[in-house]
Amino acid sequence: MEITVRYFAGARAAAGRPEETASAGRSLDELLDELTNRHGERLASVLKVASFLVDGVNCHDRQAPLPAGVTVDVLPPFAGG
Template sequence: MATITVRYFAAAAEAAGRDQEQLTVDGPDAVSTVGALRAELLGRYGEPMAKVLKSGSFLVDGTVSRDDARPLGATVDILPPFAGG
């Protein structure tokens, strides 16, 4: 069974109640794309995570992705929106 590491930062960590977790990326309950991960996180963590994901970012193996069809890599960082310039 393959897994990915999902790391949460700042408001995302607060919404998830943790700094990171492991998710499966194969089998019948697979989370294998950015869109599937978004849906999984919304289902797990509800409105607090929805607020983060509304304007936050997914960093897939170091590259920002807003494409829901993008396959996941070994590590996905969930970043809240950042203020400033």
Template sequence: MATGTVRFWAAAKEAAGVAEETFDAETLGELVTKITRNDALARVLPRCSFLVDGNPAGTRDPHTVELPEGATVEVLPPFAGG
């Protein structure tokens, strides 16, 4: 089980009620399952993209995206503008 930091931005930060928190999870899918226990965040996450140590998770199945020890996961909702 890896431990690391998840950082929330914009609407995800507002829904989470914090800018960041620590996590223990083996995969991005496991992390998403844990943080969607927050109903407000569960409504925002389907529109979000994720970076793991600066690398986009893209459209891969989040349960196949392994999280290394000490990882930083960024939760990025869509931003207005271009």
């Protein structure tokens, strides 16, 4: 049972890939710890300021378990004008 994690912009560069899978059933905070362990401090710094969508909806409860089959989008702050 897995979830899909998709990275955008600076998160993609920090992770070194556009997406990957992780085990379901953990909270968003637990998932972020796992991703930090996989990819190191460069991604950790992006995750600290990123927004997260779970199946397209902003994640407000970072302690709720992520069910199998969902997609988590990692959206770092975007620059521009």
